[in-house]
Amino acid sequence: MTLDLVCKVGSMALIRREDQDMDYNVFARLGKELRPGMILVTSGATEIGRLDYIRRTGRELSGDPEEDKADYAAQGQAVLMQTYRQFVPPEYGLRQVLVEHTHFNDPEKCAHLLGLFHRAAEQGTIPVVNYNDAVSDEENRKMELAVRRKAGTEVHECVDNDETAAVIAGLVHAKTLVLMTSTEGIYRVPGDPQTLVERVEAHTPEELTRMVRELQESCIGASRAGANGARAKLEYALESALKGSTVIIGHARHHLTDLVKGNVRCTRIGLV
Numbered sequence: 001m002t003l004d005l006v007c008k009v010g011s012m013a014l015i016r017r018e019d020q021d022m023d024y025n026v027f028a029r030l031g032k033e034l035r036p037g038m039i040l041v042t043s044g045a046t047e048i049g050r051l052d053y054i055r056r057t058g059r060e061l062s063g064d065p066e067e068d069k070a071d072y073a074a075q076g077q078a079v080l081m082q083t084y085r086q087f088v089p090p091e092y093g094l095r096q097v098l099v100e101h102t103h104f105n106d107p108e109k110c111a112h113l114l115g116l117f118h119r120a121a122e123q124g125t126i127p128v129v130n131y132n133d134a135v136s137d138e139e140n141r142k143m144e145l146a147v148r149r150k151a152g153t154e155v156h157e158c159v160d161n162d163e164t165a166a167v168i169a170g171l172v173h174a175k176t177l178v179l180m181t182s183t184e185g186i187y188r189v190p191g192d193p194q195t196l197v198e199r200v201e202a203h204t205p206e207e208l209t210r211m212v213r214e215l216q217e218s219c220i221g222a223s224r225a226g227a228n229g230a231r232a233k234l235e236y237a238l239e240s241a242l243k244g245s246t247v248i249i250g251h252a253r254h255h256l257t258d259l260v261k262g263n264v265r266c267t268r269i270g271l272v
Contacts, residue, residue, distance in 0.1 A: 003172040008041040008165035013252035031087025041165040049076025073133035093125035098132035166236035180252040185267030246270040
C-alpha cells in the first residue's frame with residue numbers, strides 16, 4: 001500500500017482558547033477521516049498536558065521551564081492518544097510513534113521508520129507521530145546537531161512538527177502534505193483573512209523558491225510562545241514541494257478531504 005498522504009495538525013488547532021479545553025470537534029472530524037495509508041503528525045501534547053494538569057490540580061507547574069514542558073508533554077501524550085482513539089473508526093488500529101531528531105539524521109533509523117510506516121499501512125493501522133518532548137534534552141540535541149553541521153551533513157532538528165511532517169513526507173514520497181492550523185492558510189497581510197494566498201505554484205524549482213521567499217517577507221509572529229510561525233511553516237512546505245509533494249495549509253475546522261480536493265479556502269504550494 002502506498003503512503004500518499006501525511007497530515008499534520010497544530011497545537012492551537014486542537015484547543016478552544018476561550019474555554020481552555022480541547023476542541024473535540026476537530027478530533028472527531030479528523031479522526032473519522034483517517035485511514036490506513038495516511039500518517040498523522042500531531043502536536044498538542046505539551047499544551048494538552050498543561051490543561052489536564054491544571055484541571056486535576058487547580059494550578060500550573062512552576063519549576064524549570066524545560067522540565068515543566070517535559071512533564072506536561074509526558075502527561076499530554078496519553079490524553080492525545082486516548083482522544084484520537086475515541087474517534088478513529090474502530091476497525092483501524094492506532095500506533096503511537098514518538099520521534100526525535102536522531103531518527104531523521106541517521107540512515108538506519110530512517111529506514112527503520114520507513115519500514116514501520118509501510119507495515120502500518122499493510123496491517124490496517126494508522127501511525128500517530130509526535131516529537132518526543134518528554135525525553136528530549138535541548139542542550140544535548142544542539143550539541144549533536146552542531147557536530148553534524150560541522151561535518152557538513154544534512155541536519156533535521158524536527159522539534160517543530162511542521163518540519164517533522166515535511167521530513168516524513170519526503171521519506172515516504174507522499175503525494176500530499178496537509179498542514180492543519182488555526183488559520184485558513186498563509187495571509188499576505190498577517191491576521192487578515194481577506195489576503196489569503198490561495199496558490200503558490202510554479203513550473204520550476206527556482207520559480208517556486210522565489211515565490212515562497214517573497215511570501216515569507218510578509219510573515220511575522222506566531223500563534224503561541226515557542227512556535228515558529230508562518231515563515232518557518234513556508235520553509236518546511238517549500239522543502240516538501242521541491243521533493244514533489246503538494247502542500248496544503250488550511251484550517252483544522254475543515255474536513256481533511258475538502259482540503260485535499262480544494263473545496264475550501266486554503267493555501268496550496270507545489271510544482272505544476
